[in-house]
Amino acid sequence: MRGAVIHAPGDVRFETLDDPKILEPTDAIIRTALTCVCGSDLWPWRGLEPTGEAHPMGHEYVGFVEEVGSEVTSVRPGQFVVGSFATSDNTCANCRNGFQSNCLHREFMSSCQAEYVRIPHAQGTLVATATVPDEGYWPGLLAVSDVMGTGWWAADAAEVKPGSTAVVVGDGAVGLCGVIAAKERGAERIIAMSRHASRQKLAREFGATDIVTERGEEGVARIKDLTGGIGADSVLECVGTAQAMRQALHSARPGGNVGFVGVPHEVALDGQELFFSHVGLRGGPAPVRRYLPELIDGVLSGRIEPGKVFDLTLPLEQVAEGYRAMDERRAVKALLRP
Ligand SMILES: [Zn+2]
Numbered sequence: 001m002r003g004a005v006i007h008a009p010g011d012v013r014f015e016t017l018d019d020p021k022i023l024e025p026t027d028a029i030i031r032t033a034l035t036c037v038c039g040s041d042l043w044p045w046r047g048l049e050p051t052g053e054a055h056p057m058g059h060e061y062v063g064f065v066e067e068v069g070s071e072v073t074s075v076r077p078g079q080f081v082v083g084s085f086a087t088s089d090n091t092c093a094n095c096r097n098g099f100q101s102n103c104l105h106r107e108f109m110s111s112c113q114a115e116y117v118r119i120p121h122a123q124g125t126l127v128a129t130a131t132v133p134d135e136g137y138w139p140g141l142l143a144v145s146d147v148m149g150t151g152w153w154a155a156d157a158a159e160v161k162p163g164s165t166a167v168v169v170g171d172g173a174v175g176l177c178g179v180i181a182a183k184e185r186g187a188e189r190i191i192a193m194s195r196h197a198s199r200q201k202l203a204r205e206f207g208a209t210d211i212v213t214e215r216g217e218e219g220v221a222r223i224k225d226l227t228g229g230i231g232a233d234s235v236l237e238c239v240g241t242a243q244a245m246r247q248a249l250h251s252a253r254p255g256g257n258v259g260f261v262g263v264p265h266e267v268a269l270d271g272q273e274l275f276f277s278h279v280g281l282r283g284g285p286a287p288v289r290r291y292l293p294e295l296i297d298g299v300l301s302g303r304i305e306p307g308k309v310f311d312l313t314l315p316l317e318q319v320a321e322g323y324r325a326m327d328e329r330r331a332v333k334a335l336l337r338p
Contacts, residue, residue, distance in 0.1 A: 003114025004319040007054045009047030012320045017056065020111075020118035025071040026089075028122030030063035030081060034142045035112050036310065037322040037334045039172045040263055045323050048265065057319075058113030059085035060146040062138055065128070072122045079128040082141050082296055083119060084149065084288035085109050090124025100124070100289035113319050115338045127292045133300060139307030139335055140299035143177065147333070148295055148306035149288030150261050151177025151238070155185050157259030157282040158234035162186030167223055168208070169248045170238030171199040173309040173333040174261060176206060178236040180304050183207030187234070191226060193219055193247070199332065202308060216243060223251040232256060237283070242267050254278035261286060310335040 003017045020029055035058050043049040065079045075081055087107045088100035095103050107120045119125055133141065140148075151174050160166050166182040168175050171194035182190045183206065191210040192203035200211045212222045224231060231253035237244055240262025248258045249269075260283030274281070298304040312331035314322050315338075322334030 001115040002317070003111065004057045005054050006044055006051050006057050008051055009045060012045065012057060012323050014317045014319055017114065020116050022067060022069045023118065024120065025069040026121050026123060027069045028065055028072055028075060028119045028126060029067045030061065030117050030119060031066050032061055032063045032112065032115055032117055032338045033080070034062050034138050035114075035316070035336045035338070036060050036142060037113070037319070037326055037336070038146060039174065039326070041323065042327055043263070043265070045327060056111035056114060058111060059109040060142060061109070061112040061117055062142045062145060063117065065126075066116065068122060074123045075126050075128045080132045081126040081128050082145050082292060083109075083126045084292070085146050086285055086288070087119065087121040087125040088289050089121045090289060095124065098290045099287050101285040101287045113316065113336060115316070125289065127296060129296060129300070137299055137307070139310050140305060141296060142335070143173070143306035143309060144292065144295040144299060145288065147173040147309060148177040148180065148304070149291050150174045150286040151179075151236070152181040152291050152295060153286035153288070154178045154236035154238055154259040154261040155181035155234070157257070157261070158236050159257045159280070160185040160187050160234045163188045164233040165189040165191070165227055166234040166236060167191045167193065167232040167248075167251045168203075168236045168238060169193050169244050169251070170262060171196060171203060172238065175236070175238035176202055176309050176332070177306050178238050179203050179206040179208050180306055182234070182236065184298070184304065191223060191232065196329075198311075205308070216247060217250070219247055220250040227253065230254065234259070236261070238262050240264050240267070245269075249274070249277065249279055249281075252277070252279045256280070257282070259283060309333050313337065
């Protein structure tokens with residue numbers, strides 16, 4: 001089969017790789033229906049994370065089950081399945097507590113920009129749809145496997161409640177999905193922080209009521225202006241930089257909550273400041289598996305359309321162009337078709 005391999009920053013190649021095989025009785029092999037490039041894939045692409053030895057890339061997928069190991073009974077060949085970027089047995093104590101992305105047997109998916117993928121712990125990781133969905137739903141279901149699940153987690157961690165005010169820091173795919181999540185959870189006012197016209201438009205379509213274009217302390221001042229001087233009930237931090245985290249913490253009201261879902265890079269918190277702010281803070285890799293059933297239903301019922309975050313579609317062999325387009329901000333998120 002063929003798939004994407006990163007050799008060095010800015011150097012992703014589409015290469016011939018060994019076909020994945022069932023290694024454990026809990027594995028499944030899927031034929032990729034769609035995959036994509038994630039904002040977090042840009043960290044190594046930009047040289048901000050070491051790439052190390054050449055290795056496959058990608059952690060988002062929807063596909064058709066090809067083969068299952070002897071202990072996998074929940075899915076069968078031919079079914080269309082959605083999973084998560086983190087595998088989970090869905091039975092351990094952390095899974096039962098709803099934190100499947102911290103499963104005691106967790107593995108992070110890392111080779112999904114390829115024609116076939118091995119899924120460890122397939123029984124607990126994969127959710128099959130009742131029938132093979134119309135192709136038009138595939139991008140939305142792919143979004144559910146990562147960015148929509150993560151946006152949902154951001155809103156959950158930030159405790160967005162009906163009638164509340166939510167701020168979304170970050171207008172990438174996760175931030176935009178965070179707007180969808182805040183709307184679904186009943187936020188009355190959703191303030192999206194964005195300075196890109198096309199992303200502002202999509203944020204509004206997803207339910208944003210206000211747009212703030214300023215950043216840093218100026219952005220915080222605008223949020224305070226819009227929230228009676230105190231800040232928002234909930235803030236969804238969907239970037240992962242020090243500036244975004246600072247902006248998020250300063251935009252929440254005393255007693256408010258920040259959900260941080262951007263993988264932190266050089267983020268340091270000041271204990272004194274956090275102490276006196278009265279702001280609650282929770283983040284981490286999204287427990288996507290917990291949300292899969294309701295989010296799959298949301299997509300298939302047409303209630304949410306997170307597939308709209310994909311604004312570039314490429315054949316899988318042009319995966320490197322997907323990275324370039326996202327790096328240069330010509331695309332929010334690149335969809336790849338094997
Ligand atoms: Zn587990």
